[in-house]
Amino acid sequence: MIKYRSNTISEEDLKIETDRYWDEEEKRVEIVKLTMISTNLDVTFCSYKGQLDAYSRALRKLETRYKEWLLEE
DSSP states (O other): OOOOOOSSSOGGGEEEEEEEEEOTTSOEEEEEEEEETTTTEEEEEEESSOHHHHHHHHHHHHHHHHHHHHHHO
């Protein structure tokens, strides 16, 4: 799996928090919370596939939220 890189949000502007838990069926779930430091926007995403998948999907979602935030400004 390839790590998604944003053309809109720099990696230096991200605060990354990770966690994991096991669900009722004992499957591992990876959690990634991304916070865009300059805007204080955050997104949390969970994935059964792994931490890299959760990170990439959270970053895409954060990009969308950031673009919506810019339109509201």
